[in-house]
Amino acid sequence: MGNNDHGGRFDVDKIAELARIALPDELKHRLYSDMERIVGYVDMLAELDVSDVEPTSHAVRLSNVLRDDIATAPFPREQMLANAPATVDGELVKVPAVIEQ
DSSP, X not given: OOTTGGGGSOOHHHHHHHHTOOOOHHHHHHHHHXXXXXXXXXXXXXXXXXXXXXXXXXXXXXXXXXXXOOOOOOOOHHHHHTXXXXXXXXXXXXXXXXXXX
16 A cells, blocks of 8 residues: 555555554555544644634643742751661662662
């Protein structure tokens, strides 16, 4: 099913190659048909008059739900290190080595 098949709008073999998947012929024909329907739907959307619609990146307005960044007193070191599975001299968090020397 190459570029010249079905009017040449889609090359299902090339798409499958780019996706690195093997497709049986019966599935190629179904996928071609599905892609034709999808593009047909997009073509219908292209006919809509959107001249009065403001461009947006999201369908709904987004707002930040995080709290304001207000400086506060830090937790005591002992309280923070109490959560660590292991420490070095009670001052540092001990982690497994990730680089061998």
